[in-house]
Amino acid sequence: MKKHNFSAGPCILPDEVLKKASEAVINFNNDNLSLIEISHRSKAFVDVIEKARSLALELLGLKNKGYKALFLQGGASNQFLMTAYNLLNKKAAYLNTGTWSSKAIKEAKLFGELIEVASSKDQNFNYIPKGYKVPTDVDYFHCTSNNTIYGTQMKDFPETNVPFICDMSSDIFSRQLDFSKFDLIYAGAQKNMGPAGTTLVIVKEEILGKVERIIPSMLNYQVFIDKDSMFNTPPVFAVYTSMLTLEWLKDLGGIEFIEKVNEQKSALLYSEIDRNPLFNGVVVKEDRSHMNATFTLTNNNLKEKFDAMWKETNINGLDGHRSIGGYRASMYNALPLYSVQALVDVMQELERIA
């Protein structure tokens, strides 16, 4: 039986996606060739990447609104650099909500002046700062919508007139938002969309072309837009598998549908964390993530017991990030509700026997 997979990333993908992806590696489109041994310029693959780009825009409600969808390489981490390279002339504003924001800030500092509008570092990033203002004289504002490591998630986004950039690696396609508020969204595929190896970038074309520096081709959004994501060989397997996941999501009923399931899953787990005296939630309640729930044991002497119990229950990937410890249950789109129930059952069993 497949394990209950709470891995934070690379993460669980739908069974039918894994099945179709593995079949395509052997025999793609019944053409007696593997997906990964045909030309990326063949019609068969061009159809795949076009479909993936189109589905991404469609699911986010951004079709025909001046946005381009790109499948790039280098992970979300490369976007920390690429966003600044393409958009930072003099000054940019960042919200610091954890490890990933901090890394984005570090890279952007190579290109200009950085204004940290707010930070939750004072409380080990266990909340989302509020009430800050985004300056109007900056080239852009950058934030991280979901903090995969700490388990916080932005529920509201500031109003701003400057270009708005968001790292949505760990919650894209998981909830309804007005995505047209953003001018550039990026997301490493391996959290909620596909395997590692590609990063989805959604960019409003009109914000580009405003910096004076010369941008190397491989880091230049416009180059990839002009070549339809095919400036060089794209990561064909990662793009194909992402396309399958986006198709799966569309067939289920899109973001509107999955958001309800995600809310059910996180409500089930958080209510157990709050009810069960053996567990504590790590982050401020109103900022809790629907994707990554972080929690600790109130009595660390129970750790060995609890760890053995969830492992016996066929649960995978519950250890907290190495930088904060405790536990982290990642409940991405493909994780079924019954997996969360299995975890809650173990938590209740621990309470009974402790």
Ligand SMILES: *Cc1c(COP(=O)(O)O)cnc(C)c1O
């Ligand atoms: C995982 C993650 C990253 C880094 O992604 P890579 O693809 O490994 O570079 C960046 N931001 C967020 C929010 C993440 O969850």
